[in-house]
Amino acid sequence: MTKSKSAIALLIGGGLTLGMGMMAFAGPDRDGTGDQEHAAFQAAPIGLAQAISTAESQSGGRAMSAEFETEDGSGVFEVELLAADGTEIEILVDASTGQVVIDHDDNDKMEEKD
Structure with a gap:
């Protein structure tokens, strides 16, 4: 017992x-950065699901992960995808416009989107 x-x-x-x-x-x-990031996320007209959908349709890949962050004072969704050939791709989607801002492939080459 x-x-x-x-x-x-x-x-x-x-x-x-x-x-x-x-x-x-x-x-x-x-440091209070989370409060600023939370406010930017709440104010963003684009949601996580839409950012993932945009990144998948733009790249042809399948999302593995995604997160919201602020870069240069603007909110962006960073979406990591896996292409059909096994290449890992990182795409940044602007949280205000829903447009792809930058994409990176596994070799860290960057391509600016217009």
Whole structure:
């Protein structure tokens, strides 16, 4: 009976430690950049799903991941795709216009889009 009580206490203690660590990890940004990025994301007329769709149709690839970030004060979606030939492509979609701004292939060549 004492072993089971010890095991339960250990599990509860471990759970509390893990929970507190996760709360610290999810805390607010110390430098405030997250607030600016959140505001830019909320104000963007283009959503994540539309940015992924645009990147996939523009490249012919399939999205592996996507995230919102600010570059030079403007919101962009960075979409990473995998082309049919196995090439990894990174495309930036302007969050205000929905237009492809820049794309990168796996050799880090950049192509500006008009």
